[in-house]
Amino acid sequence: MSTAPPPSSTADQLPLRERKKLRTRQTLIDTALERFTTDGFDGTTLDRLCAAVEVSKRTFFRYFSSKEDVAMAPTQDLWTAFLDDLEIREPDHQTLLAMLQDTLLAALERMPDEGWAHRVLLSHRLTATTPSMDAHGLQFCDRTSRQAMTLLGRRFELADPQGLSSRLALDLLVAAFHRALERWAAEPGTPPARDDLAVHVRDAFAAIPGSLTLRVEPRSERR
Amino acid sequence: MSTAPPPSSTADQLPLRERKKLRTRQTLIDTALERFTTDGFDGTTLDRLCAAVEVSKRTFFRYFSSKEDVAMAPTQDLWTAFLDDLEIREPDHQTLLAMLQDTLLAALERMPDEGWAHRVLLSHRLTATTPSMDAHGLQFCDRTSRQAMTLLGRRFELADPQGLSSRLALDLLVAAFHRALERWAAEPGTPPARDDLAVHVRDAFAAIPGSLTLRVEPRSERR
DNA sequence: CCACATAGTGCCACTGAGTGGCATTAGCTT
DNA sequence: AAGCTAATGCCACTCAGTGGCACTATGTGG
Missing domain, CATH: 1.10.357.10 (Tetracycline Repressor, domain 2)
Known part of the structure; x- marks a missing residue:
């Protein structure tokens, strides 16, 4: 459902793995909002978004349930x-x-x-x-x-x-x-x-x- | 947008073409509701729905803007x-x-x-x-x-x-x-x-x- | 009664979202 | 350092939705 908890403000001492995950998630969100805004929602394919973040499409769907969800x-x-x-x-x-x-x-x-x-x-x-x-x-x-x-x-x-x-x-x-x-x-x-x-x-x-x-x-x- | 006017109750003296269209539309709606209910929304592909109504998929989208829309x-x-x-x-x-x-x-x-x-x-x-x-x-x-x-x-x-x-x-x-x-x-x-x-x-x-x-x-x- | 215009349709190929399965990698553990 | 496990990458696949063009049927003018 992609309802990961919001990055709790003082949670910098998580295991490395978790920190990485949070970072990937946030990068996906930011890049998506950016691309969607400049190129339009339909004008941005998931393939290109994923390429930009250097993540496979399969991984994208492990963070978000849909293209809409990320935004x-x-x-x-x-x-x-x-x-x-x-x-x-x-x-x-x-x-x-x-x-x-x-x-x-x-x-x-x-x-x-x-x-x-x-x-x-x-x-x-x-x-x-x-x-x-x-x-x-x-x-x-x-x-x-x-x-x-x-x-x-x-x-x-x-x-x-x-x-x-x-x-x-x-x-x-x-x-x-x-x-x-x-x-x-x-x-x-x-x-x-x-x-x-x-x-x-x-x-x-x-x-x-x-x-x-x-x-x-x-x-x-x-x- | 598929917002065709509801079949006006006493509109039986329309040109033949229009009557046919209304009939196709209604058949699509009824069949869709039926299939969706029995086989589930995702379990019903448009291809099969269209085959059942004997209409091409292309035509379906001239009546309705999406699979959801028809229902x-x-x-x-x-x-x-x-x-x-x-x-x-x-x-x-x-x-x-x-x-x-x-x-x-x-x-x-x-x-x-x-x-x-x-x-x-x-x-x-x-x-x-x-x-x-x-x-x-x-x-x-x-x-x-x-x-x-x-x-x-x-x-x-x-x-x-x-x-x-x-x-x-x-x-x-x-x-x-x-x-x-x-x-x-x-x-x-x-x-x-x-x-x-x-x-x-x-x-x-x-x-x-x-x-x-x-x-x-x-x-x-x-x- | 016969063209003719045109709305509606069928067919086909194509894009792109979303999924399943399995091999691979990277972080954690002892 | 070796082994365990979660996360990821990769590949192939389904299906919704679209574009384009040829075809058919309906309504219209001669």
Whole structure:
């Protein structure tokens, strides 16, 4: 599934083998994002990508489950951190939705700032251009929220017999994150900062209540 | 894009050519759903599917954009009807979200009952089993809600400067529909009825407000 | 009734993603 | 240093999807 744990910040004293693996993985990710961005996703064949990294195609598929997968690694790392955090978190009398927001923001803070934001930005732009990447990204989020749902059910008392409301809360979390990412990526500022993304996440969550009460009027221009 | 209009109920006096095309399309859909269900998605090669329908592979791709696409046709028809309906609908002083719900239910009512529900059920089961179908399905919904968003912006005054809340309302619509589909498909009742699905849609929408206010408690079992 | 234009189709060859199997290498162990 | 095992490379294979061109059938004008 290629969901290798994100390179833990202070893990430089791993066995040589593991360090090498992490390095190969990271090189594949970086090179892939680079090539995909310059030559396009379809314009980059796996053969050439592998040749550039000097790795056999067979090996590529031992690290990533698909061509799309390699480009989604940065986002995957975030959600993996999210799930880890959710596993530990204590419910401090807040709303479920607020707790989810806090967990996401906490996970975000744990991402390595240098490089990560840039990778996510490239990755997101690719998903906006490449249908198959978009599809895989959405499916990954769906899978993650499913996992989160079982995790919630296991750890907490939800007072929600059918589980419908809590499941929708997770859907809202994913939706808010997507909107935040969208706005963040559209910002003119050249160096994309991780903390700016956090701001957009807060904005998106703040807009949720409005989405239930918003009313619509026909356009004022009558003809 | 293979988004052919759903076979309009009273369209039997089309030119011969068109009738033939519609028939081929429908045969492909039905046979595909059948084969995918019995032999599995991956277990069914396009070559064999095409052989069964007596159509060349080249022709298959003139009707559908991918192997996944053919199996998602039933759901696509629903969302196409949804967009059509949204184009006409007058905002009668309700909430945006309520309007979206009504539009979806109206579109649902316009689906041909015989066969359609069954096809959707098969299709949904396949998405639950086959990752690539799941991915394509999610992407289709995403694309549809994007279209709906531009449509809303064109037709209505949204009183939502950033458009964030209205976009989230669309996300909620999609989420609610997915949950409804999920529950509906899980129901024991053998003959899946279109109207049952409508009931689940109403349930899911009813659960939305709760998803904002739901609180979480730690599991009562202390050790 | 007979061309004629043209949409739709079949056929064939080709690219590229992804997989299975087995030999080989490189890191770890004692 | 010898041996064990995980990781890798290599090769051949399947199958989704595309491009190109020839062919057929439908609808149209003489």
